[in-house]
Each structure stands twice: as structure tokens, then as C-alpha cells.
Amino acid sequence: MSKEKTSPAVVIVGGGFGGLYAAKALGNRGVAVTLIDRRNFHLFQPLLYQVATGGLSPGDIASPLRGVLGRYRNIRVLQDEVTGLDPENRNVLLESGEIVYDYLLLAAGTRHHYFGNDQWEKLAPGLKTVEDALEMRRRIFNAFEKAEAAATGEEQKRLSTFVIVGGGPTGVELAGAMAELAYGTLRRDFRNFDPTQTRIVLVEAGPRLLPPYAEKDSQKARLTLEKKGVEVRTATAVKEVREGAVILTLPDKNEETIAAETVLWGAGVVGTPLATTIAGATGVETDRQHRLPVGGDLSLANFPEIMVLGDMAHFEQDGQALPGVAQVAMQQGRYAARRILAETRGETAKPFRYKNKGNMAVIGRNAAIADLGFASLSGLPAWLIWVFVHIAYLIGYDNRILVLVQWASNYFTRKRGARLITLPGWSPGEEKSPG
Amino acid sequence: MSKEKTSPAVVIVGGGFGGLYAAKALGNRGVAVTLIDRRNFHLFQPLLYQVATGGLSPGDIASPLRGVLGRYRNIRVLQDEVTGLDPENRNVLLESGEIVYDYLLLAAGTRHHYFGNDQWEKLAPGLKTVEDALEMRRRIFNAFEKAEAAATGEEQKRLSTFVIVGGGPTGVELAGAMAELAYGTLRRDFRNFDPTQTRIVLVEAGPRLLPPYAEKDSQKARLTLEKKGVEVRTATAVKEVREGAVILTLPDKNEETIAAETVLWGAGVVGTPLATTIAGATGVETDRQHRLPVGGDLSLANFPEIMVLGDMAHFEQDGQALPGVAQVAMQQGRYAARRILAETRGETAKPFRYKNKGNMAVIGRNAAIADLGFASLSGLPAWLIWVFVHIAYLIGYDNRILVLVQWASNYFTRKRGARLITLPGWSPGEEKSPG
Numbered sequence: 001m002s003k004e005k006t007s008p009a010v011v012i013v014g015g016g017f018g019g020l021y022a023a024k025a026l027g028n029r030g031v032a033v034t035l036i037d038r039r040n041f042h043l044f045q046p047l048l049y050q051v052a053t054g055g056l057s058p059g060d061i062a063s064p065l066r067g068v069l070g071r072y073r074n075i076r077v078l079q080d081e082v083t084g085l086d087p088e089n090r091n092v093l094l095e096s097g098e099i100v101y102d103y104l105l106l107a108a109g110t111r112h113h114y115f116g117n118d119q120w121e122k123l124a125p126g127l128k129t130v131e132d133a134l135e136m137r138r139r140i141f142n143a144f145e146k147a148e149a150a151a152t153g154e155e156q157k158r159l160s161t162f163v164i165v166g167g168g169p170t171g172v173e174l175a176g177a178m179a180e181l182a183y184g185t186l187r188r189d190f191r192n193f194d195p196t197q198t199r200i201v202l203v204e205a206g207p208r209l210l211p212p213y214a215e216k217d218s219q220k221a222r223l224t225l226e227k228k229g230v231e232v233r234t235a236t237a238v239k240e241v242r243e244g245a246v247i248l249t250l251p252d253k254n255e256e257t258i259a260a261e262t263v264l265w266g267a268g269v270v271g272t273p274l275a276t277t278i279a280g281a282t283g284v285e286t287d288r289q290h291r292l293p294v295g296g297d298l299s300l301a302n303f304p305e306i307m308v309l310g311d312m313a314h315f316e317q318d319g320q321a322l323p324g325v326a327q328v329a330m331q332q333g334r335y336a337a338r339r340i341l342a343e344t345r346g347e348t349a350k351p352f353r354y355k356n357k358g359n360m361a362v363i364g365r366n367a368a369i370a371d372l373g374f375a376s377l378s379g380l381p382a383w384l385i386w387v388f389v390h391i392a393y394l395i396g397y398d399n400r401i402l403v404l405v406q407w408a409s410n411y412f413t414r415k416r417g418a419r420l421i422t423l424p425g426w427s428p429g430e431e432k433s434p435g
Numbered sequence: 436m437s438k439e440k441t442s443p444a445v446v447i448v449g450g451g452f453g454g455l456y457a458a459k460a461l462g463n464r465g466v467a468v469t470l471i472d473r474r475n476f477h478l479f480q481p482l483l484y485q486v487a488t489g490g491l492s493p494g495d496i497a498s499p500l501r502g503v504l505g506r507y508r509n510i511r512v513l514q515d516e517v518t519g520l521d522p523e524n525r526n527v528l529l530e531s532g533e534i535v536y537d538y539l540l541l542a543a544g545t546r547h548h549y550f551g552n553d554q555w556e557k558l559a560p561g562l563k564t565v566e567d568a569l570e571m572r573r574r575i576f577n578a579f580e581k582a583e584a585a586a587t588g589e590e591q592k593r594l595s596t597f598v599i600v601g602g603g604p605t606g607v608e609l610a611g612a613m614a615e616l617a618y619g620t621l622r623r624d625f626r627n628f629d630p631t632q633t634r635i636v637l638v639e640a641g642p643r644l645l646p647p648y649a650e651k652d653s654q655k656a657r658l659t660l661e662k663k664g665v666e667v668r669t670a671t672a673v674k675e676v677r678e679g680a681v682i683l684t685l686p687d688k689n690e691e692t693i694a695a696e697t698v699l700w701g702a703g704v705v706g707t708p709l710a711t712t713i714a715g716a717t718g719v720e721t722d723r724q725h726r727l728p729v730g731g732d733l734s735l736a737n738f739p740e741i742m743v744l745g746d747m748a749h750f751e752q753d754g755q756a757l758p759g760v761a762q763v764a765m766q767q768g769r770y771a772a773r774r775i776l777a778e779t780r781g782e783t784a785k786p787f788r789y790k791n792k793g794n795m796a797v798i799g800r801n802a803a804i805a806d807l808g809f810a811s812l813s814g815l816p817a818w819l820i821w822v823f824v825h826i827a828y829l830i831g832y833d834n835r836i837l838v839l840v841q842w843a844s845n846y847f848t849r850k851r852g853a854r855l856i857t858l859p860g861w862s863p864g865e866e867k868s869p870g
Contacts (some may be wrong), residue, residue: 040576041855055658057494061855064489066624067850076626079580096584125861135861141475145514149531189501193509338844398844398852405840409833415502417833418494420476421514425860426570
């Protein structure tokens with residue numbers, strides 16, 4: 001990596017919503033931007049659950065970063081990994097070298113969190129990356145295949161039981177999609193077992209689903225899921241995840257064991273190890289979710305030139321930390337760019353303020369919950385808004401059309417065309433015979 | 436697996452063109468059909484090279500077998516693997532049991548072939564499965580990423596050199612797609628190196644490209660590729676594939692070493708190990724490509740109830756073995772169904788005869804070679820026919836629209852939206868930080 005820099009040099013770590021929106025807002029302006037990501041694509045994470053349930057392909061919700069940013073001559077994309085930070089010399093250490101900055105934008109997102117039970121991760125995959133989604137897809141459809149081949153009814157029951165952990169948007173959307181898959185898409189596909197007998201259990205430790213939403217929206221979400229055939233268990237904690245079983249702690253503190261082949265994790269998230277590295281290098285303290293606390297200008301204490309965006313940041317507004325949603329990251333990304341451009345003009349930007357345009361969660365075909373602040377909708381109207389918003393925010397024109405086509409087709413045919421069970425890896429000579 | 440059977444029981448091994456077309460032709464007729472495949476989807480192999488070069492997603496060219504066949508109540512799909520055959524008792528041995536047949540249709544396809552140098556497979560992946568295509572995609576786009584980060588010009592040269600082995604349709608189509616990728620799609624995407632300097636070498640041991648085609652079509656294909664910037668080397672054999680290099684034997688028997696990070700294999704194919712198993716069990720001899728010789732009714736000598744379809748079969752017509760193309764497999768699949776239905780009515784079907792509807796190879800945007808027998812086209816008209824035919828033969832309505840949309844978008848924007856570098860496997864806790 002060359003150390004020479006044209007001033008001001010902006011280094012962005014992470015090509016998610018925060019990093020990408022910051023980069024686009026700095027495109028073709030008088031700054032030298034370097035965007036660093038381990039992956040070569042931006043991922044529309046809110047739709048990952050659709051990939052996990054065979055409704056969309058990874059390519060539909062991902063856009064190559066070079067394709068999105070290629071037309072901005074002042075932006076260069078580096079596929080690399082950050083290994084450390086030297087804030088005094090304004091130097092980011094990379095696996096393949098180092099790079100100097102005037103402004104550093106940190107937007108590396110979060111990973112899922114097993115509340116100190118990392119050994120559960122193998123048994124209950126989360127949903128943060130394309131690989132996570134493909135692993136979920138593999139497990140879901142393999143479970144149905146095994147149920148078709150099962151010898152005993154008991155085995156079939158375990159194989160066709162799906163436990164989804166976490167009553168936030170991810171868990172709710174996964175549960176809704178699973179219900180449509182099992183009770184709709186697959187209804188004619190098997191001969192030795194009846195997919196409509198599938199058991200889908202959504203477990204939430206808190207008292208209600210979708211905690212950030214209004215109470216009555218949580219109620220609507222619960223009723224809609226139950227109408228679709230999902231078993232909703234609130235105030236119920238996961239005590240243990242085992243091979244083939246989940247042990248729950250019930251509201252009355254008793255235990256219940258559910259025999260389930262497939263456990264899907266939609267629960268907690270924490271900042272990436274990078275957040276801890278940064279905290280160590282800059283002397284700030286991360287919060288309980290390993291997020292970095294930032295001031296009104298999104299900067300770290302004592303380092304005005306280091307800004308943290310999106311899920312990685314702990315930003316307090318009206319005495320509350322902002323939630324880890326795409327909207328916050330996008331607005332913070334745009335703000336960071338505005339702030340940098342203002343300062344290069346010798347001006348000072350007003351502190352960042354998040355404008356909540358509403359929360360939405362889809363519960364499948366025709367059903368969603370939209371809390372728009374001024375109004376709260378549910379059912380078909382909420383679903384239509386949800387579809388519109390998600391397509392509008394997809395990066396890349398062709399992605400929008402592709403997703404629209406697949407949704408239209410999934411909607412009318414109830415088929416999910418992307419339900420392939422792909423192999424976890426590539427090994428030469430694999431697949432010598434299909435039979 | 437239950438051994439009880441309703442007569443006649445038809446067992447089909449393989450859900451490719453041969454097996455799927457046979458199954459569909461037997462749908463809702465008075466036969467009990469079981470289709471066995473290791474995978475849960477049918478794959479449109481002729482477009483795999485588009486997945487390898489980021490033009491399409493795997494989901495676009497695959498259709499879940501249960502989705503395609505679910506509406507035929509007399510067909511059941513088994514995801515299983517054939518381990519052996521007991522032809523005397525008409526019994527197929529599976530990993531998870533066994534199954535009895537009155538008719539057995541073998542359509543397990545082929546795998547690629549390294550002419551006795553299987554150690555090359557790791558260095559030069561072929562293109563038969565979705566995983567193969569994703570591995571190629573990974574290598575191609577990683578090579579460009581590495582070239583962008585390369586320290587020396589020499590390193591950059593090696594990293595941006597692609598050698599494609601085999602001048603058949605696969606090699607020609609891959610070479611054409613690579614040329615568009617490097618000289619079109621990626622032209623603006625890098626800052627430290629110029630993708631238009633990419634070197635693409637297509638190596639064919641025989642005297643000309645596309646051997647099955649007319650001489651002048653081979654010439655057109657060569658000229659078109661050369662116009663696109665591909666270096667075509669005929670009468671040139673691959674002596675050795677090494678890490679980072681390919682050694683060629685030139686027409687004058689001298690050697691040449693090409694330093695290349697990426698080698699893509701589009702050369703020979705042979706029947707699967709299953710073909711050898713079947714040959715052993717039935718006492719027939721496979722041909723040099725491990726294909727099973729069949730008679731006019733597609734059956735194995737002495738076993739009229741065992742038919743072999745598609746790439747797995749050696750069927751002679753007018754003194755020549757039919758080529759391993761989708762068209763042959765489809766027609767043989769339909770014939771096998773016709774023959775079975777005729778015999779259940781006590782009639783005898785006429786021997787199978789292949790009607791060649793023409794050969795086609797695409798050389799990218801606006802350019803293709805179509806040998807339609809009665810006429811031979813090239814350029815835009817051939818390309819349009821190619822597009823039309825390939826979309827028409829895609830299984831699944833939504834696949835057709837999706838591919839159409841992506842092609843339209845790739846055509847007008849020259850973008851290839853599906854160029855994600857996905858990881859070869861899933862391991863828990865992977866991807867903790869994007870930066």
C-alpha cells in the first residue's frame with residue numbers, strides 16, 4: 001500500500017449501508033476516498049432471510065462494490081482486512097500493508113451474539129453473511145429431505161420442527177417465511193410426509209415480539225404469525241442448544257425440551273472484534289454490546305477525525321442509543337460525508353440527528369407491520385409499503401427488477417425458485433455422480 | 436425404502452436433461468416413477484459459464500426438482516445416491532436402502548476428465564456443477580482483486596493472465612465471457628491496474644475450435660474471439676498445469692510456459708463412476724469415455740428394461756456416436772418415456788433416432804455461431820437465436836424472466852451483477868469483521 005496521500009484522505013472501513021452511503025456522498029468531490037472491505041460486494045442484509053428460505057438468490061441482494069463505486073474516479077476499493085490502528089500517526093494497519101488517513105470512517109457492522117455460549121453457533125447459525133444464509137438454506141431444505149426419507153414418525157417430527165430464536169425483525173421475518181415455505185410452497189412436494197405438519201416455534205426471552213415497536217404492533221405481529229401457524233413463545237429463554245434439541249426456560253421457570261433438527265438464530269448482535277481493537281488503540285470504552293460511543297459529530301472522544309457509523313456505533317439521542325438498523329447507518333453515512341465536506345470548506349456541520357422514518361417487519365405474503373411514527377399500519381397496506389421501500393433501497397437497478405420479478409413470481413406461484421441445497425464447499429472431483 | 440411396487444415401476448437416476456424430460460413425459464400416466472438425484476435441483480448446465488463469470492446467479496439456472504415434478508402425483512423424488520445394481524432382481528442399491536424397478540433409466544451424466552492427470556483438477560477447475568461454477572467465479576474475481584493489489588508489474592501480469600483449456604463450446608463460451616468481463620465490465624473498476632491489459636489464452640489440442648461444427652464456423656468462431664482480444668492457440672496441447680503456470684506443447688513440439696494465476700478447464704468429459712459400476716453389474720463394456728453402449732431402443736445388451744440416456748450413453752447413429760449435448764439427452768428422455776408407455780399398451784416403439792436441430796455456441800454480446808444444418812449463421816442473428824433457444828429451454832417460468840432481465844441488463848449496462856466472491860465454505864463465526 002502506498003503511503004502518499006492527497007489531502008484530505010478519507011479511509012472508510014466496511015461497505016455496508018454506513019460505509020457505502022458515505023462513499024457515494026463523497027463521490028467525485030475533492031477528497032481521496034479508499035473503501036476497505038473483506039468482501040467485494042455490498043450486501044442488503046435486511047433481505048438475507050429471503051435467501052435463507054429460498055425466495056431470493058445471493059446475487060439478487062448483493063452489488064459488487066467496484067461496480068457501484070467504479071464511476072467515481074476519486075474512490076478506490078480495497079479488498080483487505082484491518083488488523084490494527086495507530087491513531088497518533090493516523091495510520092490504519094491492513095493485512096497487506098498500511099494506509100494513512102485524514103478522516104477514518106469505521107462502519108464494520110456487527111456479528112451475532114450467543115450470550116456467552118459461542119458453542120451454540122455451530123448448532124444454530126445466525127444470519128449476517130451470504131454464507132450464513134446459504135448455510136441456513138442448506139439446513140432448512142436438508143431437514144425436509146430427511147423428513148421425507150425418515151423411517152419413524154417421531155424422527156419425522158424432529159426433522160420437521162424448526163426453532164427460531166429471537167423475536168426481533170430477523171426472527172419474526174424468518175418465522176413468517178418458514179410458515180409460507182412449509183404450509184404453502186412445499187405443500188405438494190413430498191410423498192412420505194405432510195409438510196403442513198411442520199412445527200415452527202419462535203422463541204423470545206422478552207415479554208413481546210418486536211420490542212422497539214408499539215405494544216399493539218407487537219400484538220398484531222404475534223396474531224399474524226399465529227394465524228400463519230407459527231407457535232410464538234414469549235417470556236421464554238433458551239437455556240441450551242444441543243444437537244437435535246433446544247431446552248427452554250419457561251415463564252414459570254420450568255424447563256421444556258423441544259426435539260428439533262434445525263435451530264435458527266435471530267437473537268443478539270455485538271460489535272465486531274475490530275471495535276475492541278479500536279477501543280484499545282484509542283482508549284475509549286465500548287458499551288455492553290461492544291459498540292463504540294460517539295459524540296454528536298459521530299467522532300470518538302479525543303479523535304474528531306475518527307467517526308463510527310451504523311451498528312458499530314453507540315450514539316445517544318434523547319437519552320437512548322439508536323437501534324442497529326439500516327436507516328441509522330445510511331443517515332450517519334451521509335452525515336459523515338457532509339461533515340467532511342463542510343470542514344474542507346472551513347465550516348462546521350451541525351451535530352447528527354436521526355430522523356426515524358418508521359420501523360417495518362414483514363410477516364410474509366400480504367402481511368407486515370409498519371410503525372411509521374405518525375401512523376401504524378398492518379396487513380396488506382403495510383406489506384405493500386414494505387415491498388416498495390425495500391426495493392427502492394436496493395443498490396443497483398437490475399437487483400431491483402430481479403427482486404421484483406422473483407417476488408411477483410413467489411407471490412403468484414408461491415414457488416420459491418432459489419431453494420437449492422448447495423454444498424458447503426468445493427472439493428475437486430466432487431459430484432461425480434448425481435444418482 | 437419400501438420394496439412394494441405398483442406396476443410398472445420406473446426408476447430414473449439423475450435429474451438432468453435426460454432424466455427430467457423422461458420424468459415429465461411420464462407425469463400423470465399409469466406408471467409409478469421414482470426420480471433419484473444427489474441434488475435437489477435440475478441444473479441448466481449450458482449456462483454454467485455465465486455463473487462462473489458473474490453474469491447469472493446459480494438460482495437463475497437451477498430449478499428445484501420437487502417444484503418441477505410436484506404436480507405429478509405418480510412421481511416421487513428421492514435425494515439419494517446409487518451405490519450398486521442387482522440387475523437379476525431388478526434392484527437398485529441406494530445409500531439409504533434399495534428400490535425395485537420394472538424399468539431403470541440411467542441418466543447420471545458425465546464429469547470432466549484430466550486425461551490421466553487428476554492432480555490438475557485442484558489447479559484447473561472444470562465446469563459441471565454449481566460448486567464448480569462458484570469456484571471458478573471465486574478464482575476469476577480474486578485474481579483481479581490480487582492484480583489490483585499487486586506490487587510488481589510481473590506479478591500483475593501473471594495474476595491477470597487466464598488460460599482456458601479446451602476449444603469446445605464450454606471453452607469458447609468461457610473465453611468470450613472472460614473477454615467481455617475484462618475488456619468491458621471491469622474497465623473502470625480498478626485504480627492500480629488496467630483490466631484491458633488482461634491476457635486470455637484459449638488452448639485447443641485439435642486443429643480447430645468447435646470440432647463438431649463446419650470448418651468455416653470454426654474459422655468464424657476463431658476470428659470473433661480474436662477480435663474480442665482472446666489469444667487462440669490451436670494444435671497446442673497442455674503438457675502440464677502447475678501452481679501459477681501452464682506448460683504447453685506447441686505445434687512444432689517445442690514447449691512454452693505461460694505464467695497464469697488462473698487456469699479454467701473446459702476440456703474432456705467421461706462417464707461417471709456409476710457407469711463403471713453398471714458395466715460391472717451388467718457385463719457390458721464401456722467405451723473409451725466410460726460411456727455405456729446402448730441399442731436402438733436405448734437399452735443395455737441383454738437388459739431391455741435398463742435404458743441409458745444422454746451423456747452417459749454411447750448411442751451410434753449413422754456409424755457415429757452422438758455428442759454429449761443437452762438436445763440428445765432431452766430427445767432420448769422423451770423417447771424412453773414413449774417406449775415405456777408403448778410397451779405398457781403391448782406395442783413396440785420404433786428405434787430411437789436423433790434429430791439434430793443444430794449446434795450453437797455464444798461468443799458473447801452480439802456474437803454467436805449457429806450451425807442449423809440447413810443454414811449456418813453467425814454474429815447478431817446467431818446470438819439472438821441462441822438467446823431465444825436458451826431461454827425457451829430453461830426449466831421454470833420465473834427462471835426465464837430472471838435470465839431475460841439479467842441478460843438485458845448485462846447487455847445494456849455491461850455490468851455483471853452476480854460477480855460476488857463467496858467463501859468456499861461456512862464456518863461458524865466467520866466474517867466477524869468486513870474491514
